[in-house]
Amino acid sequence: MVSTLLAHDLLWGMTPAQLPADAPAWVIESISAGQPVVVRRAMTAPDQIAVGVRGRLREQRYATSMAITAISRRLRPEELCHVETAQELPALRALAQLRPMLDACGWVWGVSGSAGFELASGFAALHERSDLDLILRTPQPLSRLQAQELLTLLGTAECLVDMQLQTPNGAVALREWAGPSHRVLLKNAQVACLVTDPWNPQEQAA
Incomplete structure (x- = not known):
C-alpha cells in the first residue's frame, strides 16, 4: 500500500x-x-x-x-468531491457551487484541508472564515493559460479557494503557476525548490 x-x-x-x-x-x-x-x-x-x-x-x-x-x-481527496452535508458554511457552499464546473473540466480533482477532513470524518473543522482547499491531479502539464482560466473560475466562489496541482514530481500552488513569476515553488517529500517547469524540474534553482 x-x-x-x-x-x-x-x-x-x-x-x-x-x-x-x-x-x-x-x-x-x-x-x-x-x-x-x-x-x-x-x-x-x-x-x-x-x-x-x-x-x-x-x-x-x-x-x-x-x-x-x-x-x-x-x-483520498477525490473521493470527497460529492459527499453531501447539511452544514451551511461558506467553504461548503463554495464547494457545491464549483463542483459542476470542476466536473465539467474533465480533470481529476479533490477536496483537502479542513473541508476534506470534515467531510471525511464528521469532526468539525470548518468555520465561517475557512478557505476551501482543493487539489488537482495533473500527471500531464497544465499550461499557464489553463491555470489562469482555472484560477478565474475558482475566483467566482464566495470564499477564498486554494488549489494545489499534484504533479508527478510534487505539488505546486495553482495561484503561483497562474502568476507572473518565472519560477514557482515545487514541494515533495525530499525538498522544496524553485523550478521553471513543475513537470520537468531538472531546471531548478535554490
Missing part, C-alpha cells in the same frame, strides 16, 4: 499507543476520539508513512509517522 499513499490522503487506524511519548495531550485526545490523520510530504522509514494530526485549534498541527500495517482505512 505504501506506494499508493499520497499527500492529503486521510488514514484511519492510528492509536495513542503509536504516538511518541512526548506527544501533546491534545494529540492524544484527537487520536483517542477516532480522528483520521492526513498523509504529509516527508521522508520516513520504509515501513512508516509521514502523517499529521489535527487539533481543534488552527495552530494545533502535529507531525509524526504511522506504521503502514496499522492503516485500517484510507480516503
